[in-house]
Amino acid sequence: MHNRRYYIKIWQELASEKSMIFIAGPRQAGKTTLSKLIAHSYVNNYYFNWDIAEHRELFFSNPAFFEGIRRKDASTPLIIFDEIHKYRSWKNYLKGIYDQFHESYKFLVSGSGRLDIYQKGGDSLAGRYYMFHLFPFTIAELGNRNVPIEAFMRNPLQISMEQAGKLRAIWDMLSALSGFPEPYLSGKAATYRRWSNTYSHQLIREDIRDIVEIKSIADVETLYLLLPSKIGSPLSVPSLASDMKVSYNTVRNWLEVFERFFLIFSIPTWTGKIARAIQKERKVYLWDTPKIKEPSARFENMVAQELYRAIILWNDMGYGDFSLHFVKNKEKQEVDFLLANNKKPFLLIEAKMADEQPSKSLRIFQRSLNVPAVQLVNAGDGYRFVPNGNNKILITSASQWLSQLP
DSSP: OOOOHHHHHHHHHHHTTOSEEEEEOOTTSSHHHHHHHHHTTOSSEEEEETTSHHHHHHHHHOTTGGGGSOOSSSSOOEEEEESGGGSTTHHHHHHHHHHHHTTTOEEEEEOSTHHHHHHHSOOTTTTSOEEEEOOSOOHHHHHOOOOOHHHHHHOTTOOOOTTHHHHHHHHHHHHHHOSOHHHHHHTOHHHHHHHHHHHHHHIIIIIIHHHSOOSOHHHHHHHHHHGGGGTTSOOOHHHHHHHHTSOHHHHHHHHHHHHHTTSEEEEEBOOTTOTTBOOSOEEEEESSGGGOOSHHHHHHHHHHHHHHHHHHHHHHTTSOOEEEEEEEBTTOOEEEEEEEETTEEEEEEEEESSOOSOOHHHHHHHHHHTOOEEEEESSOSOEEEEEETTEEEEEEEHHHHHTTOO
């Protein structure tokens, strides 16, 4: 089993400052496993799971049940609450627990994307916890060659060609099996297919229906099945609504639900300092990458996952205020990705299957924004720099460059 070192380091840093930490992320990304790995570093620990009937009975008989755990020494105990958000009054419960016990216990609260949903409302827990996100495996995690965030911000075009064969093999596995631990660690296409066939079905019919009032589950499933063919282009909600014979607002609301539950993620256009920029479009990507059959769209989706994972965790760690965008103008010139920090662009990224020449749009937008640029290709192991006015464009393999992301 991969030990998720990357995320354990995040836990250690955040837990040194707060006694209550939330872990959110996609269903089956490994949150329960990570919680138990973290528990190994605590002599005194207790794992509570709302889905286990005996645990619920203990909870209702004594809400401070963890006070009764048998301690092995005088060190601070870690109490893990898994799926506690299924308890109707979970926020008030955790607020009371924190206020009474935060000086003598550490608390880890783990659950699906619903923790993020509830965070959107009036947050009675405000100021009492830090949250970080656990995502499926990415090459940045599995490659284990991350550069420090400070070094990346100084020079995002640095590149090392070590372990090219190993990284290429990991990249191909992620493309074929997704980064979700169960199918990835099995190494088998048949296991991936079985897993994928049940994953979205369970999430929509169990998790989403528990929280959101939806009249037609079948329509929601149909919308999700339509999305793999829409990857790589700005999503037209009116077109989807017309195809499905439902209203614009219905499709928009369903897409928001998908995003909250980590079935998809989306990125907006960049609108600052771009002449004739397109304003309101968004591009949508999946977490279950192999559902996308078209090779260039699947490749772009994999690059998007790596970048999105990076900016979310950089924000979780307090490194800055990072955001991910695409760039497009009314002449239909487009670059796949732009990374910004504190609303200032600092890196353009284009994803190409095998193109050794920088795209015309990448050249144009780099001159306009005056930021570093990289073109990631799916094929090839080397790298080269191409001059572009006063700047230069790095062309290199996606598996090499992305594996270095902090």
